[in-house]
Amino acid sequence: MAEAEDVESLLEELRRTVEARREEGFYPAGLEDDLSAHFRRIVMHRTAPDLSRLDASMRRLRAVPGLSPERIPSDSGVPGGPALHRGLARLLGRQTQGILEQVEELAAALRAVADELSWAVRQASTHVHTDLIAQIDTLQDRLSALERQPAGDAGPMALAELSRRLERLESAEEARRFQPSYSAEEFEAAFRGSEYDLKSRYRDLASQLAGCSPVLDIGCGRGEFMELLSEEGVTASGIELDAQLAEAGRQRGLDISQGNGLQNLASRADQSLGGLVLIQVVEHLTAPELLNLVSLAADKVRPGGRAVIETVNPQSLYVFARAFYLDPTHDRPVHPAYLTFLFRQAGFTGIEIDWRSPPPAEEVLQPVGDPGADANYERLNQLLFGPQDYALIATR
Amino acid sequence: MQINQVMVSARPGDAITTSALELRALLRRVGRSEIFSRYVHERLHHDVWELKDSDWLASESPEDDMIVFHASIGEPAVETFLAGRPERLVVYYHNISPPELFYEYDPNLAGLLESGRRELARLADRAIMAVAVSEYNAAELTAMGYRNVRVAPLITDPYRLSALDPPPDIQARLAALEGPVIVFVGQLLPHKRPDFLLESFHVLTTYLQRPATLVLVGNHRLPRLSQALEDLTRELNLDRVILTGAVSDAELAAWYGRADVFVTASEHEGFCVPPLEAMASGVPVVARRFAALPETIGDAGILLEPGSGPVQMAEAIARVLTDERLRADMIERGHRRVRAYDAAAAGSALLRHLVEAAA
Numbered sequence: 001m002a003e004a005e006d007v008e009s010l011l012e013e014l015r016r017t018v019e020a021r022r023e024e025g026f027y028p029a030g031l032e033d034d035l036s037a038h039f040r041r042i043v044m045h046r047t048a049p050d051l052s053r054l055d056a057s058m059r060r061l062r063a064v065p066g067l068s069p070e071r072i073p074s075d076s077g078v079p080g081g082p083a084l085h086r087g088l089a090r091l092l093g094r095q096t097q098g099i100l101e102q103v104e105e106l107a108a109a110l111r112a113v114a115d116e117l118s119w120a121v122r123q124a125s126t127h128v129h130t131d132l133i134a135q136i137d138t139l140q141d142r143l144s145a146l147e148r149q150p151a152g153d154a155g156p157m158a159l160a161e162l163s164r165r166l167e168r169l170e171s172a173e174e175a176r177r178f179q180p181s182y183s184a185e186e187f188e189a190a191f192r193g194s195e196y197d198l199k200s201r202y203r204d205l206a207s208q209l210a211g212c213s214p215v216l217d218i219g220c221g222r223g224e225f226m227e228l229l230s231e232e233g234v235t236a237s238g239i240e241l242d243a244q245l246a247e248a249g250r251q252r253g254l255d256i257s258q259g260n261g262l263q264n265l266a267s268r269a270d271q272s273l274g275g276l277v278l279i280q281v282v283e284h285l286t287a288p289e290l291l292n293l294v295s296l297a298a299d300k301v302r303p304g305g306r307a308v309i310e311t312v313n314p315q316s317l318y319v320f321a322r323a324f325y326l327d328p329t330h331d332r333p334v335h336p337a338y339l340t341f342l343f344r345q346a347g348f349t350g351i352e353i354d355w356r357s358p359p360p361a362e363e364v365l366q367p368v369g370d371p372g373a374d375a376n377y378e379r380l381n382q383l384l385f386g387p388q389d390y391a392l393i394a395t396r
Numbered sequence: 397m398q399i400n401q402v403m404v405s406a407r408p409g410d411a412i413t414t415s416a417l418e419l420r421a422l423l424r425r426v427g428r429s430e431i432f433s434r435y436v437h438e439r440l441h442h443d444v445w446e447l448k449d450s451d452w453l454a455s456e457s458p459e460d461d462m463i464v465f466h467a468s469i470g471e472p473a474v475e476t477f478l479a480g481r482p483e484r485l486v487v488y489y490h491n492i493s494p495p496e497l498f499y500e501y502d503p504n505l506a507g508l509l510e511s512g513r514r515e516l517a518r519l520a521d522r523a524i525m526a527v528a529v530s531e532y533n534a535a536e537l538t539a540m541g542y543r544n545v546r547v548a549p550l551i552t553d554p555y556r557l558s559a560l561d562p563p564p565d566i567q568a569r570l571a572a573l574e575g576p577v578i579v580f581v582g583q584l585l586p587h588k589r590p591d592f593l594l595e596s597f598h599v600l601t602t603y604l605q606r607p608a609t610l611v612l613v614g615n616h617r618l619p620r621l622s623q624a625l626e627d628l629t630r631e632l633n634l635d636r637v638i639l640t641g642a643v644s645d646a647e648l649a650a651w652y653g654r655a656d657v658f659v660t661a662s663e664h665e666g667f668c669v670p671p672l673e674a675m676a677s678g679v680p681v682v683a684r685r686f687a688a689l690p691e692t693i694g695d696a697g698i699l700l701e702p703g704s705g706p707v708q709m710a711e712a713i714a715r716v717l718t719d720e721r722l723r724a725d726m727i728e729r730g731h732r733r734v735r736a737y738d739a740a741a742a743g744s745a746l747l748r749h750l751v752e753a754a755a
Contacts, residue, residue, distance in 0.1 A: 032705040035595040062507045066472035068479045115504035
């Protein structure tokens with residue numbers, strides 16, 4: 001490039017090159033704008049606020065001219081006054097200049113303060129705002145990323161799948177729940193015997209709780225055992241899962257509420273009970289529910305109070321042949337040794353097992369007079385015709 | 397008769413200070429001449445008077461004396477001082493950076509620049525003559541109401557660096573740099589568009605040529621701008637950008653010595669010395685057609701159109717780095733340009749104007 005035209009032609013060539021490369025996509029579209037916007041974002045870090053009034057004031061401040069003795073007026077209405085003023089001004093010129101310089105210095109410092117303040121205001125009024133906007137942008141990005149995630153990954157799709165599974169489990173559980181067509185009262189009337197039978201059967205057990213007010217009877221049914229307690233002078237309240245039985249008991253003036261016994265027990269204050277009674281209940285509980293019951297009993301029965309648990313005796317095979325499977329809501333029989341173990345572990349003492357309801361004497365194998373055979377019959381009787389129930393009596 | 401100079405801020409290495417010292421050397425050949433400055437860098441205390449020591453201006457007939465005022469930035473104390481002096485006033489205009497670009501980085505400095513232009517306009521009636529270092533500056537002065545406006549190139553010696561020995565540690569560092577080195581020299585100020593240079597460098601090293609190193613040699617005046625440039629450098633992953641900060645003349649010479657191309661994206665210059673220094677060091681110059689740059693660079697460098705962006709500049713740099721014939725030609729033109737720029741001629745032109753003013 002020997003001549004000025006060569007410079008021009010070089011520039012023209014560069015222009016054409018850039019043009020062509022842009023068209024073929026060698027340079028991404030909007031490259032320069034993006035770069036420039038990037039730097040602007042760094043510098044501004046914000047959307048521009050309207051600070052025009054502040055800016056206008058700052059401009060006025062800067063427009064104030066420098067101080068000069070010439071701008072100090074020397075005119076006067078008095079004859080000869082202006083000349084006098086000018087004469088004085090000349091005499092004091094050096095001092096005036098000194099003062100003006102000091103004022104000027106002060107003004108410059110104040111201008112600097114105003115400028116810095118103006119800057120600080122600009123920063124404060126914009127930065128917080130932009131940071132929030134930036135955070136919102138980030139959150140929106142992350143949100144849309146989540147929304148784009150395919151099914152199967154953790155995310156909204158997985159949540160929907162979990163929800164469907166939960167619904168299936170709930171309907172299965174609903175089908176599993178035992179909802180008989182007969183009432184509990186009808187069942188009791190058919191199989192459990194009359195009120196009189198029941199009362200005579202349990203009077204001795206009620207006497208074990210003398211002086212143990214207040215007593216809670218879980219699974220109290222119509223409240224027959226509570227009436228026995230009352231005859232002993234013991235105050236009692238009952239909780240019964242079956243609404244009809246509970247209502248029947250209430251009609252006899254007893255303090256019976258309908259509900260889940262374990263929940264009711266858990267809601268009581270610690271050491272608030274003198275006694276706790278469960279008659280023919282624990283065989284309806286699952287293994288974890290039984291653990292929970294014993295633990296709650298230890299909390300709620302005050303020291304010196306008593307727990308009375310009566311249930312079927314799994315050591316007697318007669319029970320399984322006759323009574324246990326008569327009630328379809330029986331979950332599992334509880335072994336007296338296991339129950340004893342649980343209460344002892346929970347801190348109860350003086351634990352006794354009261355064997356109850358032996359099978360009718362006519363059903364037991366009778367001795368035949370041969371000592372050897374009779375000894376065998378006796379052992380068979382113990383296994384086959386052991387007592388149908390037992391009551392555990394424990395002191396807290 | 398004495399001709400003294402007044403300026404706002406005397407700092408070593410500063411273009412205005414350098415020209416004031418050169419002018420004083422010329423003036424002292426014919427008589428007494430001093431420099432007075434409102435602010436004087438400690439290294440110049442033996443050389444430059446503070447404005448408050450202006451009793452030195454005491455003269456038999458101050459009305460016959462002359463003050464050459466270097467207009468560069470607003471300073472009320474200097475305006476006040478000049479207003480109170482009986483000497484004849486010549487304004488020497490180096491240009492005042494446009495304040496608009498400074499507000500977002502340093503409103504205080506922007507305010508000083510703005511009041512500098514206002515003070516300059518107020519001095520128009522007081523000055524018997526104004527001297528501009530470029531036609532561009534002369535046009536600005538005329539627009540401000542100055543009547544007797546002359547042009548005299550800045551008194552500067554572009555070869556002054558060639559005699560300096562580079563510091564050994566700097567030399568070792570420069571030798572370790574691989575690939576082409578692109579050098580900008582100048583203070584990091586917004587109108588010099590260092591951001592534009594970083595963007596061009598990004599385009600160059602991403603799309604055209606890698607690896608390369610970009611060096612911005614110069615004082616950091618605005619912390620906010622410097623921070624923004626560092627952020628941009630990091631966010632564009634430009635790991636081969638060096639910001640040297642202020643350097644000694646010897647180090648500056650070392651950078652020119654290692655440079656493969658000199659670039660500036662500046663949009664406002666009253667004269668701009670670094671392109672001449674680059675040419676004197678045999679380095680091709682790429683710049684943009686703004687303000688006084690076409691006058692200073694002439695046909696010795698590539699002057700991109702004002703509307704062209706960083707991509708165009710990157711293409712130009714790549715071309716200079718790869719086209720050996722073009723390089724050789726540009727270097728040759730550069731040397732011719734610097735030789736044509738005669739410091740002595742510039743000085744005598746200025747003196748001639750001053751003598752005319754004094755007559």
